[in-house]
Amino acid sequence: MSEFLTIPALNGLSWLFHGFGTRHFSENDLRAAAAEYGAGPVQLRQIHSARVLVLDEAPAGLPEADAAATRRPGLALVVKTADCLPLFLIDAERRAVAAVHAGWRGTARRIAVEAVESMTRAFGTGPASLLAALGPCIGGGCYEVGEDVAAPFRRDSHFAALFAAIPARPGKYFFDLRAANRAQLETTGVLPSNILEAGGCTHCDSRLLSFRRDRRSNLRLFNFIGIRAD
Numbered sequence: 001m002s003e004f005l006t007i008p009a010l011n012g013l014s015w016l017f018h019g020f021g022t023r024h025f026s027e028n029d030l031r032a033a034a035a036e037y038g039a040g041p042v043q044l045r046q047i048h049s050a051r052v053l054v055l056d057e058a059p060a061g062l063p064e065a066d067a068a069a070t071r072r073p074g075l076a077l078v079v080k081t082a083d084c085l086p087l088f089l090i091d092a093e094r095r096a097v098a099a100v101h102a103g104w105r106g107t108a109r110r111i112a113v114e115a116v117e118s119m120t121r122a123f124g125t126g127p128a129s130l131l132a133a134l135g136p137c138i139g140g141g142c143y144e145v146g147e148d149v150a151a152p153f154r155r156d157s158h159f160a161a162l163f164a165a166i167p168a169r170p171g172k173y174f175f176d177l178r179a180a181n182r183a184q185l186e187t188t189g190v191l192p193s194n195i196l197e198a199g200g201c202t203h204c205d206s207r208l209l210s211f212r213r214d215r216r217s218n219l220r221l222f223n224f225i226g227i228r229a230d
């Protein structure tokens with residue numbers, strides 16, 4: 001397989017580039033892939049927040065945030081994951097994009113909603129015209145969590161659909177991170193048919209990286225999206 005996954009429907013947008021890296025896609029590969037589109041990587045210091053940066057140019061240093069959005073060509077917005085969900089938003093009408101890092105904490109803080117609202121404020125994006133692309137993350141059947149993870153979602157109307165109690169293990173649940181973000185996007189007005197997916201479970205697929213499986217905190221998958229400058 002190639003070193004990163006793409007979503008066929010997005011490959012048809014000639015102004016856009018994107019990819020969800022596998023474990024064989026290094027930081028050097030990322031730089032090379034971005035350069036093919038006249039772009040340079042923009043990385044964030046990810047802190048499991050709901051903070052969204054709107055960028056007019058490449059930032060100095062490594063800003064603390066878990067999402068970035070731009071309309072500027074030449075910026076490859078990067079989110080790093082190893083079980084968390086990488087999520088891209090694409091406004092094809094206004095040619096704007098966002099990259100989002102959504103782990104359980106960011107999801108509890110509703111970062112997907114924040115990202116959509118940031119694009120609406122900054123670019124006039126209408127959620128009904130947004131495309132969303134969900135990359136590989138840990139699957140619901142592999143993501144056992146405790147009450148600490150479940151508690152922030154208790155008031156979410158989708159709670160029962162997102163957390164499956166494990167009868168033999170009281171206080172433990174299987175959490176569907178992808179479904180949680182899909183539900184949040186739909187609440188903003190993103191159409192279900194415009195929510196696209198690539199890849200499966202980071203924990204099951206040995207081509208990917210899983211913090212839970214690999215137990216090495218320094219390993220990350222590089223996921224990127226941007227507007228071509230070439």
Ligand SMILES: [Zn+2]
Nearest residue numbers: 139142201204
């Ligand atoms: Zn799995």
